[in-house]
Amino acid sequence: MNIFAPSPIKRVVFFLLSDSLLIVASLWIAYLFRFGFVIPQEMHEGFIKALILVLPLKIMALYSVNIYRVAWRFMSIYEAVKILKALFISMTIFSLVFFFIMEEGFPRSVVFIDFFISVVFIGGMRFSKRLWMERKKKNFTNKTIIIGANEKASSIVKSFLNGDIEYYPVAILSENNRMVGTLLSNIKVHDLAEIDKIIKHEGIQSVIVAKRYEPKALNELFEKLKDLGVKDIKIVKLLGNKEDGLKDISIEDLLARKPKDLDSAIIKAFIKNKTVLITGAGGSIGSELAKLSAEFGAKKLILVDNSEYNLYQITESLSALPVNIESILQSVVDKAKMALIFDQFRPHVVLHAAAYKHVPLVEKNVQQAILNNVVGTKNCIDVSIEYNVEKFVLISTDKAVRPTNVMGATKRICEIYAMNVDSKMTEIAAVRFGNVLGSSGSVIPKFQQLIAQNRPLCVTHPDITRYFMLIPEACQLVLQAAAIAKGGELFVLDMGRPVKIVDLARKMLKLYDKEDLGIEFTGLRPGEKLFEELLIDEHDMQTKYSSIFVTGSRHYDKALLDVQLQELLHSENPLEVLKVIVPEFNHKAN
Incomplete structure (x- = not known):
């Protein structure tokens, strides 16, 4: 055990001893100043009497203002005022006693001289240590x-x-x-x-x-x-x-486009005291929607995800919030089990964020993408209608606009189904937006990983651009759009100006002081666009919020769509069926 290690008790003992010595020295020096540095013999008795009173008075006064609880490094003007106050009180009591009870043999001016010397000694001792500590800090x-x-x-x-x-x-x-x-x-x-x-x-x-x-x-x-x-x-x-x-x-701080028309009040009125079911609740978008729903006063959250790890993560992150949470490990592809969830919890609002979104993976797993994205969405919409959910919100993407990849085509079919189904009592809306900064599997985490590995940043094409928005702002706008939805709307979020990925790469290299790593161009991946579109033009209607638009969505015969979806599931060439349902699908496989 280190006996010199600092502790509260040792600090108090040290300051009591040092202050006692300084108080004795202060009074003695006050006498020296008063008598020209030669103290007469007859004044020695008065000094002893004064010291017997002034020593405990000053110690008690300093203790009463808690000055002995203050560590060296926390000494400030506030503590200096407390020292001044304590010494002034002790001086006043000391003066009253000596002037009116023991006046004889004691020079009155010593009281005032001693007061100023005590302030310098006791305060100076503490602040000199702090100044020494600060000077020491400056060196490292x-x-x-x-x-x-x-x-x-x-x-x-x-x-x-x-x-x-x-x-x-x-x-x-x-x-x-x-x-x-x-x-x-x-x-x-x-x-x-x-x-x-x-x-x-x-x-x-x-x-x-x-x-x-x-x-x-x-x-x-x-x-x-x-x-x-x-x-x-x-x-x-x-x-x-x-x-x-x-x-x-961070790169998010530099690139973020923060909407100026975020309306917390309308979201709170929409979410408060509601049971909210979120599919894909463990993903980047789903987890943020869950957090926002909890913050805006949801009564209960039903978190649905087919990833055990993601579901565990979001459940843990929300555990401290005052909201009732039910975490359900379930795929949206199983309609019967989804129906059981709806039957048990009767959600008021469904936020459907479950989807396979990574373009290259989806290109290699077309049938699974169709099953999860299209069938999963259809299941959630149908079950929501069956159980009279008040509002269903489909999270869509800019890749659904004139899609060039399977992921975008499947999301476009989801939009078509949502806009043309007989929704009965359920208000159904879709919200389309671009990339969010820092989402799992997106370009920013990928660049960060390459930088950590001291490898060049890989960009597919010098001219490739993408829209970006912070996840919290994008999700808040999703809830805001949902709050004003009446059913049948396809909302589009204004993502601002697109960002060149090569500029993003250069910025990140500069941010991490790794400009020497450089950039490699690898060529466009299958299904990848040079430019994403959000389809905000003069024909779209702006809502009362400048960041939220409503775009047109073509009518589609629901009976025909049901037949085509069955063909899509069982076809040996699903890409051809995708092109029938989504004529603007211009597949770029190479």
């Missing part, structure tokens, strides 16, 4: 600048002083002219325009962004910092316990 921590003069910046400085982060802030930068030149947590605020000079002068390698930026502005700042040689860029995030923390700037 990363010098950094903070962008944004706000409470978050102040919190980051305090985190450094408390030893919680290894970043030593040397300057704070702000665009607010009123803040420039001021001190924030004792760090000077400079004009953001001076960033080049400060980074070069201080040799800055790390930057913390404490100000909220829109993705476009954040991207511009990122490029500037990288051009200035900054390797480590952190942004402040708000953690669940309301404390500020740091995270690496």
